[in-house]
Amino acid sequence: MRAVVPEAGPPPAPLLPRLAAEFVGTAGLVAVVVGSGIQATLLTDDVALQLLANSLATVFGLGVLIALFGPVSGAHFNPAVTLAEWWSARRGGEGVGARDAAAYVPAQIAGGIAGSVLANAMFDGALVEWSGKDRSAGNLLLAEGVATAGLVLLIFGLARTGRLRFAPVAVASYIGAAYWFTASTSFANPAVTVGRAFSDTFAGIAPASVPGFVLAQLVGAAVGLALVTVIFQRARAAADTV
Template structure:
């Protein structure tokens, strides 16, 4: 059977909704954790990370067959860059459209979480920039990109949902930044002054380090799987494109 390409508007809707719900999961579970476990930051992080693992896994399974479930401009850029010489993956114009949908979704998800938990709308005051946090964002983002393309190149894209969810859940704990690893999610989390928020002044540095992580992740992918770009159409999970 020949797969029929899914129109771009449907894919953009999937990316918007998926990113919005991902940020709603991250922010909403953070608010719930603060309420349910006041004074215990470790338990709050455990609750927040557990909800994110399950939520991200579900969202990849839900929207992946439509758009690939990137939910992350870094992943979309890597998809274009690695696939461009093989005629695979997103076009540069599609990358731009995906990024706009993802960032808009990230902001909408934070606003939605604020509404659901009756939190005042406003920008975060949580300054997160330290040298360790910035290094952590490079590590988390590079690992995410390299993991996704390793799965795709070896024909295991169907395992992306639980594997990517598990990686992000683990990175909550092994990185000091709690693994944002996503410019759209970072920008979205600026719009909530809660447990998961990030101050507007911290976000640009986080995004810059995520771009560095993107470049490192691409370099690792090419070193391990030089022909990974041939399977770029299957990122993050196989979908008609």
């Protein structure tokens, strides 16, 4: 129990604006990922340059979206992060409750689909074109688990140490790095994974590969939470005594 009760912060925004922020933010993120992938393939045949362009656009876009929508909804844009927050709240930590989590996840998935459709439309493609890019190999599933575990460890580590103000830069930088150090190019997000199935482009994923990716991401999120518990015990104990 805390010895001193801190002053209450501003009340959370009503649920509808938060859901709108999660929908628009996730749609924006997927539009950046898919759109920059399409643009990259139009400009060059060099796969390394395509990935570089795709990753840089994602870094900048994600950072801006987190900075913009973070004060409203927390800028999850990711069911794995939302479910991790819900679990953390159940265990006595801060985070969204069951009602909010149940609303956030569909908003994020719908946003991911909308972002892919928007990107297709901007580049004069079919609004929905199922991806044919198979990503079912075991090493890719391992990479998704690693990428998501690292993402959850980063976000909750920042929260435990009172440094969430760095989230826009830190999370965007991590995802940019993970594009290159993971074999899967770091989807690390079930909503983004579902959305990217709707575009048969550089950033796409075949619908048949989606369940494996999502499962790997959820397992990775659980591993990330376990690592947070082990690594940041001292930081949590210090915070509770403030």
